[in-house]
Amino acid sequence: MRIAVTGRQGQLAMALSERAPHDMAIIPCGRPDLDLTQPETVYRCLQAVAPDLVISAAAYTGVDRAESEPDLAYAVNREGAAAVAQSVAALGIPLIHISTDYVFEGTKSEPYDEDDPPLPLGVYGASKLAGERVVRATTANHAILRTAWVYSPFGRNFLKTMLRLAKDRPTLRVVCDQVGSPTSALDLADGVLAVARNLLQRPREEDLRGTFHMTGAGIASWADFAAEIVAAAGRHGGPGAAIERIASSDYPTAAHRPANSILSNAKLGRVHGVYLPDWHQSTNTVVRWLIAADTLLEEDA
Numbered sequence: 347m348r349i350a351v352t353g354r355q356g357q358l359a360m361a362l363s364e365r366a367p368h369d370m371a372i373i374p375c376g377r378p379d380l381d382l383t384q385p386e387t388v389y390r391c392l393q394a395v396a397p398d399l400v401i402s403a404a405a406y407t408g409v410d411r412a413e414s415e416p417d418l419a420y421a422v423n424r425e426g427a428a429a430v431a432q433s434v435a436a437l438g439i440p441l442i443h444i445s446t447d448y449v450f451e452g453t454k455s456e457p458y459d460e461d462d463p464p465l466p467l468g469v470y471g472a473s474k475l476a477g478e479r480v481v482r483a484t485t486a487n488h489a490i491l492r493t494a495w496v497y498s499p500f501g502r503n504f505l506k507t508m509l510r511l512a513k514d515r516p517t518l519r520v521v522c523d524q525v526g527s528p529t530s531a532l533d534l535a536d537g538v539l540a541v542a543r544n545l546l547q548r549p550r551e552e553d554l555r556g557t558f559h560m561t562g563a564g565i566a567s568w569a570d571f572a573a574e575i576v577a578a579a580g581r582h583g584g585p586g587a588a589i590e591r592i593a594s595s596d597y598p599t600a601a602h603r604p605a606n607s608i609l610s611n612a613k614l615g616r617v618h619g620v621y622l623p624d625w626h627q628s629t630n631t632v633v634r635w636l637i638a639a640d641t642l643l644e645e646d647a
């Protein structure tokens with residue numbers, strides 16, 4: 347199976363290359379060959395790659411930056427998604443499109459289901475929701491997978507920020523009134539590839555198509571997640587720090603974020619038979635990986 351993935355250095359794109367089994371070839375497609383802000387490059391690139399399926403992993407992911415760059419956020423997350431969706435429709439192949447918990451307002455007291463009404467609080471979430479809508483309107487042969495709080499050894503993420511800050515500071519101030527499910531990009535890659543296999547092997551099953559939630563098992567506040575990150579760092583000889591639990595009102599940011607980001611993964615399990623592991627163990631795995639890599643770098647120097 348040939349699988350084209352948009353984005354080269356993105357967390358999920360890197361994790362997909364890392365985790366793909368031998369019968370799946372991952373072909374990363376990125377700038378300048380495939381630029382989501384240049385729609386004509388998208389079809390040209392995907393047609394040349396001639397994949398069996400496309401995973402749309404590239405996106406504008408700067409949540410705070412998007413508030414002051416809405417045009418670019420929409421160009422990538424809506425128009426770029428449209429270009430990918432039109433290309434897969436023309437090629438007659440399935441699409442896996444990745445979306446986010448930030449399409450929700452976060453006021454529900456229970457985990458969000460796929461058919462709960464979205465109401466994004468910021469530009470990033472609104473642009474991603476616009477991308478979902480254009481995918482649904484363009485090709486029926488899709489799975490939209492909403493994930494959340496992605497961390498990995500690659501790219502930029504909260505886990506790496508915490509390890510970096512812990513090197514310089516005795517105390518990290520972290521919000522405790524936003525809850526969600528931290529999701530390792532490596533676990534996410536396994537889940538996405540399992541869905542890809544289902545879509546390719548069962549082309550006529552409509553139930554496998556549509557919108558699904560896919561996050562790590564278990565829940566945490568950002569402060570809980572930070573505490574687990576520094577605890578894992580302590581176990582593996584990394585930097586230590588105390589976590590001060592604060593309210594979102596004491597950590598002003600350009601974008602508002604949902605208080606409840608918890609997504610129900612029940613439909614994904616029932617329909618696709620996919621279950622991601624609990625975030626605690628995966629956090630430990632990623633922290634250990636990063637500290638080992640850092641130690642190697644220091645030995646090189």
Ligand SMILES: NC(=O)C1=CN([C@@H]2O[C@H](COP(=O)(O)OP(=O)(O)OC[C@H]3O[C@@H](n4cnc5c(N)ncnc54)[C@H](OP(=O)(O)O)[C@@H]3O)[C@@H](O)[C@H]2O)C=CC1
Pocket residue numbers: 352353354355356357358359376377380381382383402403404405406407422444445446447474492493494495496497501502
């Ligand atoms: N990170 C998170 O916490 C979450 C992410 N998501 C969604 O999951 C998906 C994967 O996220 P993640 O891997 O973390 O993203 P990253 O921010 O790590 O990577 C984004 C990727 O998008 C690429 N990209 C940005 N602009 C363009 C463009 N104009 N043309 C082509 N490529 C572009 C980047 O390219 P380059 O390699 O050149 O830099 C990069 O590879 C995204 O759809 C995101 O919205 C959903 C929930 C949580």
Ligand SMILES: Cc1cn([C@H]2C[C@H](O)[C@@H](COP(=O)(O)OP(=O)(O)O[C@H]3O[C@@H](C)C(=O)[C@@H](O)[C@H]3O)O2)c(=O)[nH]c1=O
Pocket residue numbers: 407408409410446447448493494495496503504507518519520521524568597599603
């Ligand atoms: C760095 C830092 C952040 N925070 C807060 C700010 C924010 O409310 C929360 C998370 O901050 P971040 O900016 O790292 O995370 P953020 O960019 O909001 O992460 C989001 O990214 C997009 C792409 C998604 O799709 C979401 O699922 C989610 O993962 O933690 C602290 O309280 N203390 C800190 O030192």
Ligand SMILES: [Mg+2]
Pocket residue numbers: 408409410
């Ligand atoms: Mg951020």
